[in-house]
Amino acid sequence: MTVRRQPLSQTQTRVLDLLSAAGRPLSAYDLLGKLRGEGVNAPPTVYRALEKLVREGLVHRIESLNAFVACSTPHHHDMATFAICDQCGLVTELTDRPLQEQLAAMSSRSGFHATRMMVELRGHCAACAAKAHGHGASDHAH
Amino acid sequence: MTVRRQPLSQTQTRVLDLLSAAGRPLSAYDLLGKLRGEGVNAPPTVYRALEKLVREGLVHRIESLNAFVACSTPHHHDMATFAICDQCGLVTELTDRPLQEQLAAMSSRSGFHATRMMVELRGHCAACAAKAHGHGASDHAH
DNA sequence: CGATCGGATGTTATATCATAACATCTATCT
DNA sequence: AGATAGATGTTATGATATAACATCCGATCG
Known part of the structure; x- marks a missing residue:
């Protein structure tokens, strides 16, 4: 593999x-x-x-x-998308072909020739979002 | 404004x-x-x-x-998209509502709750891409 | 074989980016 | 006056990254 x-x-x-x-x-x-x-x-x-x-x-x-x-x-895609949990530090690599295509389209529409595309989402993973039922977020991450 | x-x-x-x-x-x-x-x-x-x-x-x-x-x-969107030219250093801020929606959708689909979304494209701006007609890229940026 | 070349590494020093910790000052509210 | 919040000053240090130059090793080739 x-x-x-x-x-x-x-x-x-x-x-x-x-x-x-x-x-x-x-x-x-x-x-x-x-x-x-x-x-x-x-x-x-x-x-x-x-x-x-x-x-x-x-x-x-x-x-x-x-x-x-x-x-x-x-795979050597030059495209990576990450969801980063600011609470527990969990980092998930996401793959979303349509998103890549949309980015490439937006990019080329403006005449820009992208060789590398970075998408990084910060926030809370499902587990931590569930735990944080309103009581204050006490960020950790690292 | x-x-x-x-x-x-x-x-x-x-x-x-x-x-x-x-x-x-x-x-x-x-x-x-x-x-x-x-x-x-x-x-x-x-x-x-x-x-x-x-x-x-x-x-x-x-x-x-x-x-x-x-x-x-x-505007305080917590969402920014930048196209960064590795040749001349030009940085362009792009706005693309559908992209934002798609990102938000992808994000929530996986249970992730994003508070900040970063998109950064690296490559060559239209002008530099035009100049670089095949003769080697001699990156500058900064 | 010996020359040469590319790729990886070692070594030293330094550049660049970022924050901890604590003190002070001022404006505002009560 | 006392309390509070926000901004700043000051010193020191932590964290991230690279420059510059030397060496080593394996592959290839004449």
Whole structure:
């Protein structure tokens, strides 16, 4: 299932595995923390691995969190949509073809040629919205 | 036209004016640079002013640039769409009601309750796309 | 084989973005 | 006067990201 266009290096594989295992966004420094003692001691190595993984479409960068997640369905679409719960930190990758088409249409209608489209929704996931029955939201996230 | 729900302080007004005059995204430190010598000497003041302006819907934060722009049509929508040219740095704020509705629909369909929706397109504006007739793209942006 | 090249990594230093924590000041309301 | 809310100042630090340059290693080719 997991199609890898290019072979991944040791570090790249480790980073991807860590992100997959986490199942949530990790910052470059979160990853660096987990890789210390495995011969990775400085930010550039992590950022370079992430850069490669993003190029390959295996990892997404979530701009509003300054963090990275393993792509749930590696496909290299240059289009990612995320719903980010500000309460519990849950991040869900959504796929919505019509939305992508509409974005592309809006984009080209204005003469803009999009190479990357980011959609990030902030709010509360179903579970947290249910819990918050009116009593104040005491945001956490992270 | 410009509806201000709350009166703005001196600093807040200056920041908004600087952003409006710039007509492009400025970082908090860009603003700080312009405000030194006007009694503003430290980041927190700028960030606090920006925070207020964003709350009021007068300024948007562009996540993928870590920068701020004056809202082209102050309305407090919690929804912003930007097309960012990676070549010349031009940032255009787009409004597309159907897109907003579709996003809201997709969001609620999955039980997610969105309080903020961010859409950022990266690519080339019409002018730059026209210029780049095949000869290599030598990205600039900033 | 030895040369060369691309890709990955190491290493050091620094740039850039953002906030914590605490003090002060002023306007307004009571 | 006392209380409150909002804005700001000030110092320090935390968090994120990259520049610049050196090295290493495996593949390819003459």
